[in-house]
Structures are given as C-alpha cells and as structure tokens.
C-alpha cells in the first residue's frame with residue numbers, strides 16, 4: 001500500500017502555531033515558512049531583531065518538506081556550466097558559498113541539537129555514457145576547491161549502467177522535515193513569532209511595510225522578506241524570469257541493502273537516490289524530474305526503474321511530488337527586488353538546502369547592513385543573460401498558447417459521470433468548461449479552471465488531486481484553495 005505524501009512529513013512532528021488574530025509590529029516580517037524563511041528568521045532573531053514569520057499553511061510543509069534531503073555543493077553537473085557562462089570568479093564563488101553552506105547546516109544541526117538523521121556521506125554524479133562531460137566537471141569543481149574526484153563507477157554500488165562517475169566527499173544527508181522543525185523551534189525559543197494559516201495577500205510599501213493577511217490582521221515592519229518559493233503576485237516580475245520544474249519521489253524498501261551514498265544521474269530521465277534510514281538498511285529514496293510527463297507517469301517511471309535495477313516487484317511505501325524554480329543563468333535571485341524595498345529569494349534550482357542557506361545569510365546581512373561575499377553573485381536585480389531570458393519568455397508564451405488552443409484532455413460526459421476520487425475538465429452542454437472533482441464522500445466540487453495569478457487555464461493532476469498551473473507554478477486543492485503561489489487567491493466557482 002502506497003501512501004500519497006512526503007515520507008519526511010509523515011515521519012516528523014513539526015510544532016503547530018496559531019493564526020494571526022491582531023495587528024503586529026516587528027523589525028522584520030518574513031513571509032513563508034520553508035527552509036529559506038525559517039533560516040532567515042532564525043538568523044535575524046538571534047541577532048536581536050524582532051521577527052514575525054507569516055505562513056500561509058503550516059511551516060515546512062511545502063517544497064522544503066518534500067526535498068530529497070541532500071545537503072551538498074554537488075548541484076548535478078553545474079560547475080563547468082557556471083565556468084563557461086560566468087567565468088572563474090563567479091563560478092568559484094558559487095562553489096565556495098555552497099560548500100560553506102554544507103558546513104553551516106552541519107553547524108546549525110549540532111549547535112541547536114536538531115535530531116534529523118544527519119549523516120556524512122559521499123555524493124556521486126554519474127552517467128551511463130562514456131566520454132560524458134563528467135571528467136571536466138570533476139576537474140573544474142576540484143579547481144574551485146571542492147572535494148570532487150573522478151572515480152571508478154563501481155564505487156557507486158548502483159545496479160545500473162554507470163560509465164563515468166564523480167564523487168564529492170563529506171557531503172550531508174538529513175531528514176528535511178525534522179531539520180525544519182528544529183529551525184522553527186529554535187526561532188520560537190529565541191523569541192521569534194510564527195503565525196500559521198496566515199496567508200499574505202498583499203504587501204503595502206507606502207510608509208513602513210505592511211504585510212496584509214487574508215484573515216485581516218496585518219504586520220507592520222521596517223523590512224520584509226518574501227520567502228514564498230516564488231515571490232507572490234507580480235513582485236519583481238520573477239514569475240517571468242524563472243521556470244517551475246516538478247519532481248516526484250518514492251520511498252521504497254529494496255530486497256537487499258541500499259547503496260550507502262547519495263547519487264544523481266546526469267542523463268535523462270534524472271534519477272536521484274539516497275539511503276532512507278527510516279526504511280532500515282534496505283530503505284531507498286528515489287526522486288526523478290517530471291519533465292514533460294504527468295505525475296502518475298513519473299511515479300510509474302521511478303517504480304519501474306527501481307524494479308528493473310534491483311530485479312523485484314517494487315511497491316513504494318510513500319510517493320510525493322513538489323516543484324522548485326530555475327533561473328535562466330543558473331544563479332538564484334536573492335536580495336532587493338527591483339522597484340520595491342522588499343527582499344526576495346527564489347530560483348534555487350532544486351538545491352535550496354544549500355542555496356537557501358546561502359540566501360538566508362545574504363538576506364540577514366542586507367537587513368543588518370553588513371557585507372556578504374555572495375550578495376553580488378545572487379543579485380536579485382540582475383537582468384540575466386538576454387538570450388536565456390528571451391527563451392524563457394517564449395517558453396511562457398508557448399505554454400499559454402497551448403492552453404488557449406485547448407489541447408487539454410477533457411473527460412467525456414457531464415459532471416454526473418465523475419466517479420468517486422476522479423477529477424478533470426468537463427465541457428458542459430452549454431459549451432462552458434468547468435473543473436470538477438468528486439470526493440470520497442461522493443460530494444462534487446466544481447471550480448473555474450482558470451489560474452487566479454494571470455489567467456492561464458489549469459490542468460487536473462489526478463495523482464496529487466490538485467489543479468496545477470504550468471505557466472508559473474501556482475497550485476490549488478481539488479476544491480480550489482491555494483496550495484502554492486505566486487497566486488494568493490482561491491479559484492472562482494463556475495457561474
């Protein structure tokens with residue numbers, strides 16, 4: 001029996017916090033309680049600032065609670081690419097910052113006494129193709145001072161074809177949800193205030209900054225950090241300067257002991273693996289990119305891959321999916337958003353446990369008016385590579401056009417034909433398209449399947465029972481409540 005949902009969230013106790021009930025004052029308001037918001041809030045509170053953190057749902061339960069839990073400077077095969085695009089200075093800075101972030105996370109876990117299955121382990125990068133770019137990747141990474149070595153593929157212990165491999169020594173794996181619980185607890189113990197179920201609808205910047213919540217109360221502050229995965233609404237235009245990318249994961253027990261290290265393939269489809277201590281010595285986590293396929297096919301692809309590699313009929317115990325954002329030039333956007341006094345952090349390229357820790361340091365230092373070696377590197381105001389941005393905008397338009405021309409599957413028949421647990425787009429007799437879902441009690445829920453961010457049509461995700469917007473990553477529950485921004489508004493009901 002497979003449980004739908006992150007293995008980490010199912011096996012952690014994250015403290016719960018009340019919703020906001022009255023207006024508050026603070027030096028800093030942090031919007032979003034993922035790894036970036038929590039780390040930033042903790043850093044600032046520990047420095048003596050008074051911080052209020054507003055979280056739309058529960059802390060740590062969106063992308064950060066759905067990661068693979070790898071804390072590593074090995075961000076797939078990135079260093080040769082960074083060198084070619086940005087030159088040795090910036091590529092080297094990225095390497096240094098992210099390797100330092102690995103040690104910073106280890107230090108935080110030890111100092112705060114967080115019980116999160118932290119373990120030192122090698123991180124492998126591999127390819128099934130001989131003469132792949134991996135030898136150069138290892139050389140470039142090593143030249144930047146990273147513990148990278150081109151190694152014998154046998155070292156991985158993976159029963160799949162491996163022609164070339166790179167090993168990064170002394171990296172970390174952890175239980176991400178327990179790590180996040182530890183950060184939240186430490187922040188609250190330092191005097192920080194967390195309000196859950198307190199979605200921020202808008203940020204007014206007329207005099208001081210006001211973070212206005214859907215619930216009514218607002219927080220007045222001198223500084224605002226928007227750590228909502230992608231900045232909400234239209235802030236800084238980041239929705240057009242980033243690209244959402246979804247991945248799915250499974251937790252499975254193998255018939256034999258799992259390979260001890262973390263590994264990620266550079267070939268497509270990407271397969272990212274690591275031990276799953278909760279599953280015993282045979283426990284393995286496998287994560288893969290959704291690429292163009294839907295969530296259900298991605299889950300099946302992961303199960304098939306495990307089954308064929310280890311030669312058994314694999315049945316995962318958990319399966320889950322989440323998304324993160326990439327930028328055209330591979331560097332995150334962290335710092336002051338153009339045209340506003342607000343600070344943002346986005347575009348972690350699925351490496352937010354290290355990149356996000358670097359981001360938290362930058363945000364803290366910007367607010368405390370201190371220097372930070374990574375501020376310029378991750379500058380949130382940069383335009384980025386012109387050709388890459390043009391491609392991104394074109395891709396966005398393509399997505400919109402695809403939807404507008406209606407190439408989406410529609411279910412046959414009317415709403416009455418929806419079975420228990422089934423959802424999808426339906427064309428009514430009068431020609432209108434509505435979104436419908438029949439829940440397990442038989443109740444029918446209908447929505448207007450149009451994204452409340454910028455109006456892209458939505459796609460039904462049967463595997464996760466969500467309404468997803470492929471334009472900029474907003475997601476809604478089957479009944480239309482917001483799960484992920486940039487939107488802050490629930491779906492309309494059909495007229």
Ligand SMILES: Cc1cc2nc3c(=O)[nH]c(=O)nc-3n(C[C@H](O)[C@H](O)[C@H](O)COP(=O)(O)OP(=O)(O)OC[C@H]3O[C@@H](n4cnc5c(N)ncnc54)[C@H](O)[C@@H]3O)c2cc1C
Pocket residue numbers: 031032033034035036037054055056057058059060061062063064065066067068069070071072198199200201227228229230232246247248249287321322323324345346348349350351352353354355356484485488
């Ligand atoms: C499947 C997968 C595996 C990954 N594995 C790894 C890994 O092994 N190692 C690694 O380094 N990185 C990994 N990543 C990337 C990493 O998980 C992300 O980069 C990181 O979690 C981003 O953190 P965040 O704080 O920006 O976002 P989130 O964790 O999504 O936090 C944002 C928070 O903001 C809240 N929010 C949103 N809108 C509002 C609003 N209007 N008002 C108030 N709150 C709001 C949300 O509810 C959420 O809690 C992975 C990503 C994916 C998708």
Ligand code: FES
Pocket residue numbers: 239451452453454455456469470471472473474485486487
């Ligand atoms: S997220 Fe931008 S239109 Fe849906």
